[in-house]
Amino acid sequence: MERFQYGLLDKNEREIRVFRLRPAACRDEPVSGDLITVSLNKQPKYEALSYVWGIPTPAVDILVGGLPFSIGPNLHGALLDMRQERTPLLLWIDAICINQGDVFEREHQVSMMREIYSQARLVHAWLDEHIDSTAKPFREILRLRKRGPANFDALSFRSVIGLFWAAIPFLFYSATGIRRELTNDPAFWDPVIRVFDNEYWNRLWIQQEILLARKVVFHCREHVIPEKGLFRFQDALKSHNDGVENGDSGFGDIFEMNMPGYFNTLNEGRQHVAYSRASDSGAAREPDLFFKLFLDSCNLRVTDPRDRVYGCLGLLGTKQRAQITVDYSFDLNQTYAQVFRSHIYETGNLEFLCSTIDSAEAMPHTLPVWMPAPEKGSIFFYQEIQRHKRSPPPSQPVGVISTDGTVLSIKGFQVDTIRRAGKNEPIFYRPILEWVEEVQAMNRELNPHDALDALWDKPYFAELFRFGCNDNTYWHIWHRRPPTSSDLKDVLKEIIVRSPGEAGKHDLDLLVLREGVTDQHPDSDIIISMCEAVKSSSFFMSTTHQLGLISASNAHLHAETGDLIFIVLGCPKPLVLRPTDGGSQQFLLIGSVVLPHMMDGSFAESFLRQKGTHEGNQDMRMMNIDLI
Numbered sequence: 001m002e003r004f005q006y007g008l009l010d011k012n013e014r015e016i017r018v019f020r021l022r023p024a025a026c027r028d029e030p031v032s033g034d035l036i037t038v039s040l041n042k043q044p045k046y047e048a049l050s051y052v053w054g055i056p057t058p059a060v061d062i063l064v065g066g067l068p069f070s071i072g073p074n075l076h077g078a079l080l081d082m083r084q085e086r087t088p089l090l091l092w093i094d095a096i097c098i099n100q101g102d103v104f105e106r107e108h109q110v111s112m113m114r115e116i117y118s119q120a121r122l123v124h125a126w127l128d129e130h131i132d133s134t135a136k137p138f139r140e141i142l143r144l145r146k147r148g149p150a151n152f153d154a155l156s157f158r159s160v161i162g163l164f165w166a167a168i169p170f171l172f173y174s175a176t177g178i179r180r181e182l183t184n185d186p187a188f189w190d191p192v193i194r195v196f197d198n199e200y201w202n203r204l205w206i207q208q209e210i211l212l213a214r215k216v217v218f219h220c221r222e223h224v225i226p227e228k229g230l231f232r233f234q235d236a237l238k239s240h241n242d243g244v245e246n247g248d249s250g251f252g253d254i255f256e257m258n259m260p261g262y263f264n265t266l267n268e269g270r271q272h273v274a275y276s277r278a279s280d281s282g283a284a285r286e287p288d289l290f291f292k293l294f295l296d297s298c299n300l301r302v303t304d305p306r307d308r309v310y311g312c313l314g315l316l317g318t319k320q321r322a323q324i325t326v327d328y329s330f331d332l333n334q335t336y337a338q339v340f341r342s343h344i345y346e347t348g349n350l351e352f353l354c355s356t357i358d359s360a361e362a363m364p365h366t367l368p369v370w371m372p373a374p375e376k377g378s379i380f381f382y383q384e385i386q387r388h389k390r391s392p393p394p395s396q397p398v399g400v401i402s403t404d405g406t407v408l409s410i411k412g413f414q415v416d417t418i419r420r421a422g423k424n425e426p427i428f429y430r431p432i433l434e435w436v437e438e439v440q441a442m443n444r445e446l447n448p449h450d451a452l453d454a455l456w457d458k459p460y461f462a463e464l465f466r467f468g469c470n471d472n473t474y475w476h477i478w479h480r481r482p483p484t485s486s487d488l489k490d491v492l493k494e495i496i497v498r499s500p501g502e503a504g505k506h507d508l509d510l511l512v513l514r515e516g517v518t519d520q521h522p523d524s525d526i527i528i529s530m531c532e533a534v535k536s537s538s539f540f541m542s543t544t545h546q547l548g549l550i551s552a553s554n555a556h557l558h559a560e561t562g563d564l565i566f567i568v569l570g571c572p573k574p575l576v577l578r579p580t581d582g583g584s585q586q587f588l589l590i591g592s593v594v595l596p597h598m599m600d601g602s603f604a605e606s607f608l609r610q611k612g613t614h615e616g617n618q619d620m621r622m623m624n625i626d627l628i
Contacts, residue, residue: 004067006099007037011108014040016116017097019064021079021089031079032063035097036090040115048092048120050209050216051078052128052200053303064096071095078126081222091124092116103328111326114212114314123213127200133223137191141229192233195220204300204307208314211269234265273315287346290320291380294339295355298374304328306335308374320346332366336373337405344399350410350571353627354592355380356536356551368406369554370589370627376554379536398570408627412568415598416546418576420445421559422539435539442541463596464549465534537594548595550576557590565593566625574598577625586626 009015021033038044054074061068062076071079075095082089098109109116117123131138195218200206210216216227263269286292293312302308306328313321323342327335343352355372358379365375372378400409420442427435443450443458537549540559550559563576564587574595577587 002067004064004069006035006102009037009105009108010039014112014115016040016092016109016112018044018046019091019093019096021083021091023084023086023088025085027080027083030063031076031083032066033088034065040112040119043119046090046092046120047122047124048117048209048213049078049082049124049126050117050206050213051075051126052203052206053095054128069096074128077128077221078219081126081219082124092120107326107328110310111313113208114321117209117212117314118214120213121215123209123216124219125200125206125210125216126219127195127198127221129195129198129200129220131191131195131220131223131225133220133225135191137189138225138229141192141225141233189233192230195225195230196234199301202299202301204297204302204311207263207269207300208312210266211263211273212314231266235267238265288343288351290316290339290346291343291352294336295372295374295378295380298377305332305375306330309335309339331405333368333371333405334403335405336367336371337401340371340399340408341401344397344401344570348398348570350399350568352380353553353568353571353575353589354551354573355553356591357553357555358536368408368628369557370408371405372553378553406628410568410570410625410627411622412566412571412575412625413622414564415567415574416542416544416565416595418540418559418561418563418565419543420541420561421550421563424558425538426534426536427538428535439539439547442539442547446541446545446547461547464547464594540593542595546595546597548593550591550593552591553589554591557588559590563590565595566623567598568625577627580628585624586628589627 009017015037016039017035017037019033020036021031024031038046052074054072056072058073059070060073060076061070062079063069072095075093094109099105218225218227218230263272290312293315294308297308297312300308302311309324310326313324313326320342323345324338340352344350352372353370355378358377363375363377365373367373367375372380398410401407402409422435422438422442423430439461443461534549536551538552538559540548540550542548542565548565552558557578559576560578563578566575566577568575571592573592575592576590578590580586580588
């Protein structure tokens with residue numbers, strides 16, 4: 001039997017197809033409709049569907065133009081639930097409107113995803129979730145919708161000034177009234193929790209589909225929930241949790257959805273889209289946003305891992321999107337490399353080399369060692385890195401990535417070598433007394449005549465912990481100046497001396513300490529900040545008689561005796577590199593380090609000032625480095 005065949009689209013006219021879903025008086029009637037070709041240049045009127053593809057089997061045949069066309073069971077269920085009795089719906093649906101068998105068409109349509117969803121009059125978000133829309137929690141949702149201010153309409157903002165004025169009523173409402181809306185017992189909201197716990201929210205493509213929409217209506221099977229109700233409830237819950245001491249409101253964090261990047265709520269994400277649109281007209285934007293979205297997509301599901309790049313393009317400004325080629329013939333290295341070329345171009349730095357790892361999240365991969373990625377469980381402490389001044393970059397780009405995406409060519413100079421590496425385990429999770437004994441042994445090796453407790457009086461020891469504290473963030477959170485080395489020294493001494501007695505055991509670690517600290521503790525802010533500063537680090541000793549902290553960049557590579565410490569131009573922290581057998585300038589990235597007297601770019605600045613003078617270190621030469 002003849003099956004439906006696609007025609008060609010005109011890329012120059014920015015053509016798309018929309019599906020005209022025919023009405024049906026009875027649910028049992030077969031799903032049928034027609035495909036209509038329209039040009040986005042002519043501002044066509046259509047709506048769009050956002051849903052989870054789900055498993056493709058058992059496939060269901062519908063009729064498109066009177067001919068059989070196979071779709072998955074999830075899409076079939078969505079069309080049955082949304083189909084009207086008398087009125088046709090004009091819908092853009094990716095599985096039907098894109099010829100999935102034509103790679104070139106798919107690439108072109110993916111590159112237009114931002115325009116497709118932002119120009120749609122309405123986005124229908126379909127969740128395979130049964131609810132009782134007459135239940136009291138959903139009536140409360142409607143009450144929130146009616147009492148609150150108008151929802152953020154990201155499409156109405158064209159400038160930062162417009163954003164500021166439009167945000168005032170929302171912020172005022174959040175601060176003065178929305179917290180008081182959630183006065184019921186947390187169990188009362190279980191039906192709403194189930195909606196937010198649906199697998200729909202974990203799909204990466206969903207993020208931009210919802211955030212780019214002018215207006216959204218949520219379908220929980222045949223029941224409809226207005227977007228403003230869900231958006232406001234999420235804002236109310238976040239405001240409620242933020243206002244409860246220690247964050248313990250009984251509600252948990254189920255509503256802080258895993259959107260790519262740092263969006264805790266839907267409205268926060270839509271505000272970002274508004275700023276992104278403002279940036280298209282020349283306003284300021286976040287140059288490292290692409291890297292954040294990419295790395296923080298680790299908890300979102302994709303069928304094709306390349307969509308971790310392509311699936312967040314709609315959330316970027318025009319200039320950043322123009323740097324990315326949507327090409328499904330690229331392998332994963334080539335696709336991911338585009339993120340880092342964009343980052344180098346936009347920021348002029350190599351801060352992504354300071355990423356560390358969460359080994360619990362690591363998955364099998366064949367990516368280059370230098371490249372942070374969701375598959376590796378890579379994490380990036382933005383606040384810590386932003387504290388450091390970057391080394392002065394050369395006039396040319398600070399890094400060049402090979403065409404195949406496997407090699408990153410940079411410049412730097414060796415400043416030290418690892419003499420002894422501590423235990424390969426982050427000190428955050430090790431018993432405090434265990435790593436204290438390890439550091440004391442290193443200090444005795446460096447300073448044989450020191451007393452046992454002399455370590456606490458060493459300024460550089462406290463400095464290791466101080467470098468993790470961002471001054472501005474510290475003031476914002478704790479409303480006081482950041483801790484000095486002297487502050488940290490006193491707190492460290494108290495923790496280390498008293499930890500066995502206070503805990504009643506010898507296996508107290510910083511994780512337990514941080515979770516056990518209360519606001520009543522006089523040094524709670526310092527203790528928590530200090531713990532976060534060393535969360536993924538371990539100690540080492542260098543040949544120049546210094547103690548340092550290293551944060552590993554890969555789960556299977558750990559610091560060893562003989563590894564080299566480099567200052568790399570454009571990177572905010574020194575790096576530990578290991579030579580390979582592939583050539584004199586090929587290295588593996590082991591991790592980034594904290595070394596007193598080599599932070600904040602001071603060492604690199606001194607070197608560059610002395611370069612070419614008699615005072616310069618003749619043994620220290622700028623090197624070409626290929627990270628593989």
